[in-house]
Amino acid sequence: MTGKNLIYNVMALATIIVWGITFVATKSLIINGLSPVEIFIIRFLIAYFCTLVLCHNRLWADTRKDELMMLAAGITGGSLYFIAENSALGITFASNVSLIICCAPIFTMILGMVLFRDTIKVSSWIGSIVAFLGVAIVVLNGSRQYGINPLGDMLTSLAAFSWASYCLILKRINCRYSNLFITRKVFAYGVITAIIYYIVFPSEHQSKLTDLKSIIANLAFLSVGASFLCYLMWNTAVRHLGAERTSNYIYLVPIVTIISSSFILDEPFTITMATCTLLVIGGVFLSTK
Numbered sequence: 001m002t003g004k005n006l007i008y009n010v011m012a013l014a015t016i017i018v019w020g021i022t023f024v025a026t027k028s029l030i031i032n033g034l035s036p037v038e039i040f041i042i043r044f045l046i047a048y049f050c051t052l053v054l055c056h057n058r059l060w061a062d063t064r065k066d067e068l069m070m071l072a073a074g075i076t077g078g079s080l081y082f083i084a085e086n087s088a089l090g091i092t093f094a095s096n097v098s099l100i101i102c103c104a105p106i107f108t109m110i111l112g113m114v115l116f117r118d119t120i121k122v123s124s125w126i127g128s129i130v131a132f133l134g135v136a137i138v139v140l141n142g143s144r145q146y147g148i149n150p151l152g153d154m155l156t157s158l159a160a161f162s163w164a165s166y167c168l169i170l171k172r173i174n175c176r177y178s179n180l181f182i183t184r185k186v187f188a189y190g191v192i193t194a195i196i197y198y199i200v201f202p203s204e205h206q207s208k209l210t211d212l213k214s215i216i217a218n219l220a221f222l223s224v225g226a227s228f229l230c231y232l233m234w235n236t237a238v239r240h241l242g243a244e245r246t247s248n249y250i251y252l253v254p255i256v257t258i259i260s261s262s263f264i265l266d267e268p269f270t271i272t273m274a275t276c277t278l279l280v281i282g283g284v285f286l287s288t289k
Contacts, residue, residue: 005241012237012249015230020256022226023094024264025218026086033209036086037198041191042219044078047227048187055180062176069173070185071193077166078190079197084159092152093267098257100156102135102280105247107164112244116168120244123286131251131283134276163250167243174239183231251280 029039061067088097105128112118173182209215237246255277261267 008237008240011233012241012246013252015234015237016249016252017256018226018230020098020253021260022222023089023098023253023257024260025221025226027089027094027261027265029215029218029222030086030090032211032215034215035203036090037083037194037203039086039219039222040079040082041194041198043082043222043227044187044190044194046219046223047231048184048191050224050228051180051184051187055178055184058181061185066173066176069169070182071189073166073169073173073182074186074189075193076162076169077186079194081159081162081166082190083194083197084155084162088152088155088159092156094261094265095254095258095267096152097156098254099135100153101160101163101253102132102251103157103160104163104167104250105244106132107161108167108247109244111164112168112171118244124244124248127283127286128248128251129283130286131248131280134279134283135251135254137272137276137279164247167238167247170235170238171243174235179232179235179239183228183235186231187227248284251284255280 026036026039030036034042061070085097085101109118109120109124109128113120170182234246237249258267
């Protein structure tokens with residue numbers, strides 16, 4: 001691994017650590033009275049204005065096709081992904097959601113191979129299978145002991161498929177536009193499509209807001225840290241490492257989420273989860289070497 005590649009791998013890893021905690025922050029916001037769609041709109045709207053300060057010289061992409069690609073990125077990496085994920089967090093454990101999201105790298109490789117005839121290294125397949133095996137053991141064990149909501153599973157699987165699509169779209173437009181421009185467009189189209197969804201399907205979430213300090217702190221963390229800064233780092237990593245290789249870092253998300261949710265939300269943490277962590281780390285190492 002070269003010095004430059006090390007930097008991009010560190011960016012991907014730092015992003016994943018932050019994103020692992022976002023499941024807990026989002027779950028906390030839902031508990032404190034915000035709906036899944038409201039959380040996403042506020043989060044991306046703040047992130048959009050942060051990006052706009054640094055990138056405001058151009059409005060549109062070079063071609064109509066590229067602009068539609070930006071729209072697709074805003075939906076798959078923004079509104080669709082987060083509405084599905086946040087909705088799942090409202091009905092199941094944060095740790096369960098983070099585990100199923102690990103299907104995203106598998107989806108990324110399969111979609112890339114089928115749609116774009118991408119070549120996937122044998123080590124990437126082996127690493128993904130090893131990491132996914134670790135995730136599968138944890139999910140099956142949790143299903144027996146605690147139960148996993150089927151609707152939550154389906155919503156999370158939809159989110160994983162959506163994120164895989166986003167990474168491949170990103171791979172196609174990364175070479176023609178700056179990271180700041182792409183990130184700003186993703187935030188903008190994510191907010192616009194989420195607002196349309198909110199109008200068509202108004203939220204029935206009527207809980208009274210509680211613990212305003214916690215709400216403000218979590219929203220600041222999600223919008224500035226997890227969205228604005230992390231999307232820039234993730235997009236940079238995808239540009240230099242590739243969509244498939246970068247996506248394999250998503251396997252580390254459950255490790256962060258399981259640990260943080262057990263401390264903050266008192267969700268279950270078992271010896272099986274700790275053991276399978278070794279499989280996940282080993283799989284990511286094989287996939288990214």
